[in-house]
Amino acid sequence: xxxxxxxxxxITALVAGSVFIFCPAGAQVAFGPxxxxxxxxxxxxxxxxxxxxxxxNGIGRHNLANDVSGIMSNEAxxxxxxxxxxxxxxxxxxxxxxxxxxxxxxxxxxxxIYAYIRSFKDDPPEVEDxxxxxxxxxxxxx
Amino acid sequence: xTKKTDQENGGISRxxxxxxxxxxxxxxxxxKGAAAAPQATASTVPVSLPPSxxxxxxxxxxxxxxxxxxxxxxxxxxxxVQVLRDLEIEYVASNPGSSFEGLQESIINYGEIPNVxxxxxxxxxxxxxxxxxxxxxxxxxxxxxxxxxxxxxxxHASMAIYQAYxxxxxxxxxxxxxxxxxxxxxxxxxxxxxxxSFTKWDAQPKTLKEALDDIHEAYRQAITPPxxxxxxVLDAEVQKEEAGDLExxxxxxxxxxxxxxxxxxxxxxxxxxxxxxxxxxxxxxxxEGIRRAVELADLVGASVETKSPEGPMSFPQRHxxxxxxxxxxxxxxxxxxxxxxxxxxxxxHLRTLTERDLTGINFGGIRPPVRPRQSPPGExxxxxxxxxxxxxxxxxxxxxxxxxxxxxxxxxxxxxGKVNHEARMDALREALxxxxxxxxxxxxxxxxxxxxxxxxxxxLDWCIGGPTRFSGMHHMDLWDHDRPYSYLGGHPAAALxxxxxxxxxxxxxxxxRDRIVINVQTDGDLNYTPGSLWTAAHHKLPMLTVMHNNxxxxxxxxxxxxxxxxRGRGHDRAHIGTTLRDPYIDYAKMAEGYGMKSEGxxxxxxxxxxxxxxxxxxxxxxxxxxxxxxTQPR
Numbered sequence: 001x002x003x004x005x006x007x008x009x010x011i012t013a014l015v016a017g018s019v020f021i022f023c024p025a026g027a028q029v030a031f032g033p034x035x036x037x038x039x040x041x042x043x044x045x046x047x048x049x050x051x052x053x054x055x056x057n058g059i060g061r062h063n064l065a066n067d068v069s070g071i072m073s074n075e076a077x078x079x080x081x082x083x084x085x086x087x088x089x090x091x092x093x094x095x096x097x098x099x100x101x102x103x104x105x106x107x108x109x110x111x112x113i114y115a116y117i118r119s120f121k122d123d124p125p126e127v128e129d130x131x132x133x134x135x136x137x138x139x140x141x142x
Numbered sequence: 143x144t145k146k147t148d149q150e151n152g153g154i155s156r157x158x159x160x161x162x163x164x165x166x167x168x169x170x171x172x173x174k175g176a177a178a179a180p181q182a183t184a185s186t187v188p189v190s191l192p193p194s195x196x197x198x199x200x201x202x203x204x205x206x207x208x209x210x211x212x213x214x215x216x217x218x219x220x221x222x223v224q225v226l227r228d229l230e231i232e233y234v235a236s237n238p239g240s241s242f243e244g245l246q247e248s249i250i251n252y253g254e255i256p257n258v259x260x261x262x263x264x265x266x267x268x269x270x271x272x273x274x275x276x277x278x279x280x281x282x283x284x285x286x287x288x289x290x291x292x293x294x295x296x297x298h299a300s301m302a303i304y305q306a307y308x309x310x311x312x313x314x315x316x317x318x319x320x321x322x323x324x325x326x327x328x329x330x331x332x333x334x335x336x337x338x339s340f341t342k343w344d345a346q347p348k349t350l351k352e353a354l355d356d357i358h359e360a361y362r363q364a365i366t367p368p369x370x371x372x373x374x375v376l377d378a379e380v381q382k383e384e385a386g387d388l389e390x391x392x393x394x395x396x397x398x399x400x401x402x403x404x405x406x407x408x409x410x411x412x413x414x415x416x417x418x419x420x421x422x423x424x425x426x427x428x429x430e431g432i433r434r435a436v437e438l439a440d441l442v443g444a445s446v447e448t449k450s451p452e453g454p455m456s457f458p459q460r461h462x463x464x465x466x467x468x469x470x471x472x473x474x475x476x477x478x479x480x481x482x483x484x485x486x487x488x489x490x491h492l493r494t495l496t497e498r499d500l501t502g503i504n505f506g507g508i509r510p511p512v513r514p515r516q517s518p519p520g521e522x523x524x525x526x527x528x529x530x531x532x533x534x535x536x537x538x539x540x541x542x543x544x545x546x547x548x549x550x551x552x553x554x555x556x557x558x559g560k561v562n563h564e565a566r567m568d569a570l571r572e573a574l575x576x577x578x579x580x581x582x583x584x585x586x587x588x589x590x591x592x593x594x595x596x597x598x599x600x601x602l603d604w605c606i607g608g609p610t611r612f613s614g615m616h617h618m619d620l621w622d623h624d625r626p627y628s629y630l631g632g633h634p635a636a637a638l639x640x641x642x643x644x645x646x647x648x649x650x651x652x653x654x655r656d657r658i659v660i661n662v663q664t665d666g667d668l669n670y671t672p673g674s675l676w677t678a679a680h681h682k683l684p685m686l687t688v689m690h691n692n693x694x695x696x697x698x699x700x701x702x703x704x705x706x707x708x709r710g711r712g713h714d715r716a717h718i719g720t721t722l723r724d725p726y727i728d729y730a731k732m733a734e735g736y737g738m739k740s741e742g743x744x745x746x747x748x749x750x751x752x753x754x755x756x757x758x759x760x761x762x763x764x765x766x767x768x769x770x771x772x773t774q775p776r
Binding site: 047048049051052053055056057059060061063065085087088089090093094095096098099100101103104105122123124125126127130131132133135136137139140141 | 566567570571574575577578579580581582583584585587590593594596597600620696697698699700701703704705706707708710711712713714716717751774775776
């Protein structure tokens with residue numbers, strides 16, 4: 001792959017990411033339909049290591065639950081993002097999101113993963129309803 | 143097939159051997175004439191001669207080494223222990239070796255109250271022993287000793303010494319050396335050479351007097367900034383020789399470099415004339431530095447930045463002056479062990495010691511061992527120990543403060559307190575919103591571990607003994623880091639295998655101080671030297687270990703995932719060599735095997751709080767405890 005092609009991939013990834021990044025604050029992103037199989041996606045999400053950064057339930061270093069990610073708003077954008085991640089040899093080890101080429105993750109598996117991710121819901125209690133967190137807040141007020 | 147007896151084989155059975163020997167022995171102590179011993183004739187000659195008394199003693203397990211002329215009335219190692227006692231070395235952490243039995247015997251037997259100051263702490267590995275010294279040093283700001291076997295033990299210890307060197311941890315490592323009577327592979331001409339690149343000072347004394355002097359010097363060097371491990375190699379002969387009337391030399395404390403009175407006057411003037419002074423605090427050597435920094439901040443009403451949530455020996459996090467302050471624009475900044483302020487006091491840097499890299503390790507090659515400052519020191523960058531300099535600055539401030547200035551300072555202090563409290567509440571509310579994410583998730587969120595722990599320990603004297611970066615460092619937002627040892631910091635050389643040993647060392651410091659140690663322990667790190675679980679159980683150390691069990695060396699898993707992406711060859715094998723699966727490790731059983739109370743694995747978050755409560759209660763009662771918690775990866 002030429003340097004220009006790598007650069008192009010970077011730009012594509014940036015554009016894909018910017019759909020989310022440049023959404024006006026508070027704007028509702030319209031989410032597209034799901035065609036994959038979430039049950040298959042559950043195993044693939046684990047096998048392909050997505051849980052590493054996104055948690056077993058979509059809550060992790062980069063949250064995915066509750067449709068918070070604009071990149072996940074439709075399958076086409078998601079696939080573009082997966083394929084267009086940086087694929088250069090990093091100078092140092094990195095924990096960034098890897099590139100998922102079609103050769104190593106088929107569209108079918110990728111869309112199953114997408115379906116599984118879209119099923120993530122996180123509905124934690126409010127701080128006031130969690131005794132441990134409320135106690136911390138109350139103690140700090142004093 | 144019938145087994146032949148020993149007699150049939152023409153031999154003698156062990157039981158028969160003991161029986162006949164006992165008879166012979168009994169006969170030998172009877173009064174003359176009481177019994178006639180059977181006379182051996184040619185036809186009754188036993189197939190084996192009776193054992194000698196020495197052979198008999200050995201057979202029944204009562205063997206003792208022969209007393210020789212080498213026994214000493216006042217062994218040299220007794221004097222070594224007395225030196226350690228005078229230096230108030232609380233512990234000697236050690237895995238036993240064959241070159242320091244003289245010193246070990248003195249530690250456990252010498253004095254009116256033996257095995258106290260120092261107490262011999264049983265470590266399962268030399269790396270653990272040094273990690274314990276590391277954890278203790280960070281907790282108390284003073285050294286204990288690790289005692290290791292020459293060559294082999296020291297090489298086991300070397301990784302932990304390297305980590306302690308990067309961690310600025312003062313400790314004295316005593317190394318046994320037996321050049322005459324033991325295995326060639328266990329000795330060397332220059333024993334300390336193998337760790338010289340990452341220790342501050344070492345000696346291999348030839349006489350007992352030199353050894354006593356060198357231990358003093360090793361202690362001085364270790365506690366003089368930049369603090370670091372030091373090594374004294376103790377010859378077995380020196381440990382065992384008769385000390386005679388040799389006197390123990392008097393200890394002279396080190397002279398720590400401070401700023402001059404003129405420099406202190408200038409700093410005091412800057413702090414007092416500024417409308418909005420600010421003090422940034424890094425890591426002091428001892429708790430005394432913190433006490434003095436608080437005194438200075440209170441005297442001048444400066445807002446303060448602290449490192450206490452990130453490591454030991456810094457300014458109390460919840461002091462009213464800590465925060466952004468009432469005015470964000472500081473017109474005078476003082477850095478105490480923090481570079482980059484308008485005036486910074488920084489003790490000598492570790493890189494001043496790089497000339498010790500005699501073996502050519504070269505500390506990584508791509509950069510010096512410790513990253514140099516971004517900019518060269520300026521005229522206001524004073525190379526002096528901040529802790530030792532603070533009394534001079536405080537004295538200058540007190541001299542220069544008049545009534546009008548004092549009133550201004552009081553008003554500023556009140557304003558800072560109010561604004562800092564509001565800032566703290568805003569930051570906390572924001573943090574709590576993040577912490578509640580995934581609250582009910584299974585496996586358990588790492589934030590929930592810290593949140594559920596806090597109500598259980600907040601009224602106790604506590605210390606986080608092991609690194610927490612991998613488990614999210616949630617204590618930074620949720621807990622109050624107001625003591626010198628609240629959090630002992632991360633892996634100084636970013637090398638695993640440190641957490642449990644360091645926490646065990648912190649627990650050594652805690653045991654007699656009515657303090658408990660919390661150790662949120664990653665699974666990958668634990669498996670390097672798990673034997674410290676036994677040390678904690680054996681010595682009844684107040685340590686609660688909560689496993690951050692994500693069943694992986696997780697950072698490396700992500701590295702390999704990324705590389706798989708770069709090469710487009712599949713991410714579904716990235717778990718190979720990076721995960722702890724097939725089979726899963728049962729940490730509760732592991733702890734149980736080492737004699738530590740334990741429970742788990744827990745994956746239901748609703749079971750966590752009760753388990754933590756049981757753990758804290760156990761630790762308060764002097765019983766270390768381990769809870770295995772299956773967690774989210776990060």
